[in-house]
Amino acid sequence: MTKKQILVLSSTLFFVWFVVYMATDVWGLINSFQQVNIIWAGINVILAVSLNLVVGFTGQLALGHAGFMAVGAYTSAVLTMHFGIPYVLAILAGAVMAFFMGIVIGLPTLRLRGDYLAIATLGFGEIIRGVLVNIDYVGGAAGINGIAKITNWTWTYIFTIITVVLINNFIHSLHGKACITIRDDEVASELMGINTTYYKTLAFSMGAFFAGIAGGLYAHYFFMIQPATFALQKSFDALVMVVLGGLGSITGAVLAGLGVTFMNAALIELGAFRMVIYSVLLILVMMFRPQGLMGNKEFSARVFDRILPKRGGKDDV
Amino acid sequence: MKRIMLIAFIALLAVSLIGCSSEETSDTIKIGVNYELSGPVATYGNNTVDGIKLAIQEVNDAGGINGKMVEAVILDNKSDPAEALSVATKLIAEEQVIAHLGPATSGAALNVVPAVTDAKIPMISGSATNPDVTVDPATGETREYVFRTCFTDPPQAIVGAAFAMDNLGAKKVAIYYDNTNDYSKGLYQVFKAEIEAAGGVVVAEEGFSADDQEFRPTLTKFKDAGAELVYVPAYYEKVAKIISQARELGIDVPFLGADGWDSPDLVAIAGAAALNNTYFTNHYSSSDDAPEVADFVKAFQAAYDKTPDSFAALGYDTAKLLLAVIAETGSEDPQVITDALAATKDFPAVTGTLTFDEFHNPIKEIAIIEMVDGAQVLNTKIAPSN
Amino acid sequence: METLIAQILNGLSLGSIYALIALGYTMVYGIIQLINFAHGEILMIGAYVGYFSVAVLGLNIYMALLLSMFVSSLVGVLIERIAYKPLRKSGRLSVLITAIGMSLLLQNGGLIVFGTDFVPFPQVIERIPYRLFGGRFVVTSHQILIFAVSILMMLLLQYIVGYTKIGMAMRAVSYDKEAASLMGINVDNVISFTFVIGSSLGAVAGVLLGLYYQTIHPLMGFMPGLKAFVAAVLGGIGVIPGAMLGGFLLGIIEALVSGYWSTTYKDPVVFVVLIVILIVKPTGLLGKNTSEKV
Known part of the structure; x- marks a missing residue:
C-alpha cells in the first residue's frame, strides 16, 4: 500500500464512523431498533470473517464457533463485573481465553478430517455450554445479568475493522498461504513440508480469538448472557453467513454478515419462517454455487470495480 | 486496498439501508407482543399469544376501545434474549406501540426491561417468574414500567x-x-x-x-x-x-x-x-366454576380447537388487564396506562382475582x-x- | 450392586433407542460416506406420519408403521436426489453443509407445519411393567419391544448387506462407485435403495420413540439423532454391529453418569467420550483401520 492509499483508506473509514456516530448520537436519525441492528451487523461480520478463516480458508468445517463466543462473553463479563477490569482489557482477555481454548480443543480434534472434525467441534461447543450451565458462579442456566452496557457503535466499529484488517493480513501472509494450501490439498501440503497440525490449530485458535471478541462485544451490549444464547444455532448462523458470502472470501464474509443482519431486521415479521429461508438458501448455494456467492475469489476487487459504479450510482442518491 | 474501501462503502450503504424507517400514524390502538414463537421454548410463547389474540379479538368484536380497534403487532423473539431486545426496540421505535406484552421467559424479559424503561412504555409479562424482573435487585426499587400477571x-x-x-x-x-x-x-x-x-x-x-x-x-x-x-x-x-x-x-x-x-x-x-x-x-x-373461567375455556376451545394451558390463560389475562385499563382511563398515554396498571385492584381474571402489590406482582390465592x-x-x- | 444392575438395565433401554437410530446413520455412511444430518428429521417425519395414521386415520400400529416407513423413505430418497446427488462429485464439505441445511430446513419447516406443541402420542400398545426379583428390577413391555426390534433390525441389515444381491451391489458402490458402475451396477438406484432402508429405519425409530416417550415434537429428532451419531462413531461408523454396540454403550454411560454423578453432566460426558474415541481410535471400536486414498 502506498502512503496515499493508506490515507484514503483511513479517511474513508473515519468518515463512515463519523457519519454513523453523528446520525446516532447527535442528529438522532437512527432509532433504537436500527442501533441494535448496527451492533449486530458488527458482531456478525466479526463472526463470519473469523469463521471463514477456519472453514473457508483452511477448509476445516468447525461447528463450535458459538462456544468460543461464549468463552469470550463470559470471561469479559466476569472481568468487568467482578474484578473491575476496564472494558477493552476485559474483551481482549476474553479473546485470549478463547484463543487458548481454541488451542486446547484444536490440537486433538484437528487431526480428524472433515465429518469427524465437524462432529467433534460441535461436541465441544456443546460441552462448553453444558459446563457453563453447571457453574453457579456464572449463574447457571439463568446466566449473568446486569453486565455494564459499554459496547456502542464506536467500539463495535473499531473491533470490526481491526478484525477484518488482521485476518486480511494473516491471509496474505506466508502463514495464510500455508492454510490455503492445506485447504486445497492436505496430503500434498504435508508432503511439501507444511506442518499441517500447526497451521490448522493456528487458524482455528485465531478464529476462536475473534469469536471471543464478538462474544465480549455481545455481552456488553445485550448486558445479559445465558448458555442457551450460545447454542448450536448460533454456530449454524455463523456457518450460513460464511457459506452465503463465499468460502474463502473476506469481502464475501463481510457482505454476508451485513446482509444476514439486514435480512433478519427486514424480515422480522416473518418470525420462524426466516430460518426456513436461510436453510433453503444454504442448500441452494451449495447446489448451484458450492464455493459461496462470492466464490473463493479472495482478490475480487476487479469484479467489484465492474459492479460498483452502477450500483453505487443508483443507491447513493 | 480497494477492497477495504469497498467494504467501508458497503458498510455505509448497509447502515443507510437499515436506517430507513417508515413513520406512520394509525387510528388503531397498537399493542406490542414480543413472544417466543420459535426456538426451544416456542410452546410457551405460542400458547400465550393464542390467549392474547383471543382477548384482543373479544374486545374488537365488542366494538373496540372508545371506537378504536386494538391492533396487536406480534413479533417472534426466537427464544433468544438478544432478539427479544431487538424486537422490543422495533416495537417501540418503529411500530410505536403504547404498551408491550411479553416475553415469556425471565431471561428475555430482563433483557427487554431497560428498553421499555427508557421509552417509558408499560410492559406486562404473563410468565416471567424471576423476582428481579419487576424489582431491581441492586437498589431494591420496583421497576416503574414492568408488571407481571403470574406468580413469582x-x-x-x-x-x-x-x-x-x-x-x-x-x-x-x-x-x-x-x-x-x-x-x-x-x-x-x-x-x-x-x-x-x-x-x-x-x-x-x-x-x-x-x-x-x-x-x-x-x-x-x-x-x-x-x-x-x-x-x-x-x-x-x-x-x-x-x-x-x-x-x-x-x-x-x-x-x-x-x-x-x-x-x-x-x-x-x-x-x-x-x-x-x-x-x-x-x-x-x-379448577373453579367461576363464569370467567368457563367462558374463557369455551371461547378458547372454539377458537383453537384445544384446551388452554396456564400460558394461554395468563396470556389472555395479561391482554384483558391491559385493555381494561386502557378502556377505563380512556387514554393512550403510556404513562397514564402505567399508573393505572400499578393501581389495579380486584381485577376479575381467569387466573384469579388480581391485585398488584407494591412490587408489581399479583396477589392471588x-x-x-x-x-x-x-x-x-x-x-x-x-x-x-x- | 442392585442399583448398578438397575442402572445398567436403564442404560440398555435408552441404548436400544440410540442403536436403532444409529443403524440408519451407519447404513448411509457405510455406503456413501455421508453424515446424513437430516436423519434425525426423517425420524421426526416418521413419528408424525405414525401419529396421523393412528390418531387421525385410525389405522392399527402395524399399518401405521408401514405407512410411516413408506413416507419417510420417499422423503429420504427425495432429499438424496434433490440435495445430495448433484453434489456427489463436489467436496465433502459441500455435502456436509447441505446435509446441515437440510436438517435445519426440516426442523424449522416442521415447526411451521406441525406447530410447536408437544403432541401426546396415542398409547396403542399397553405399557406393562414387569417386576423381576420381587420388584428389584423393572422392565416394561415397551423396553422389551424396542430392544427386540433393534436386534432384529441389525440382523436384517447384516443379512441384506452381506447375503443379498442388492447388498453386494451396495458394498461394491461403497468400495468404488466408478468401478461398480462399470460392472453394470446402477449406482443411483443402489444409493436410493440405501436411503430407503436408512429412512425406513428412521421411521421405525421415530414411531417407537413416540410410543416410548409418549410425545412427539418437530425437534424430537435432533438430540437423539446427534447422540445416535456419536453412538455410531463410537462403535465404528459404517459397521452395522458397531452401531448396536455403540448405542448400548452410550446408553449405559448416560445412565451411569446420571445415576452416580449428575444428569447435568451427562451430555458433556457423552461428547468427551466421542472426542476421546476419535483421537484414540478414529475408526471406532469395531472399525477397521483404512489408509486414506489419495
Missing part, C-alpha cells in the same frame, strides 16, 4: 413446602428440576430452603436438561435415597414423562409441583392412573390441586403469605 417463584414454593410437610407428612423429599430453566431452578431453591427450615431433609436433588426424555436413572437414585415425596417444579410435558416413568419403576410416593403442570396434556401424556397421588400449586380459579383419576380436584386453598 417464592409464594408457590413456600405453599408447596408447607403442604408437603404438614398435609402429606413428608419429611424426606427429593427434588427434580429443569436445570436449563430459571423458573424451575427458582422454585427448587426456595422449596429446598423452606423444607430445611421446617426440619425436613432433602435426600436427593437433581437437575435435568431441556432435551432429556429418559429419567429412569435419576428416579432409581431417588428410590434408593428413600424419598417420601418428589418435588418436580417443571412444565407438564417433562412432568408427565417423569411421573409415568417413576410409576413404572414402582415409585408410589406423592409427586408435587407448581403451575407449570397445568395442562390437559399432562393427563393425555402420562395417563390418569399414573397421576393419582400427585399435587400441584396453582392459581385458585382454574394459591390453590393445591390434586389429580384424581385424571381430573383436577381442589384439595385446599391457601391465602398468599408473602
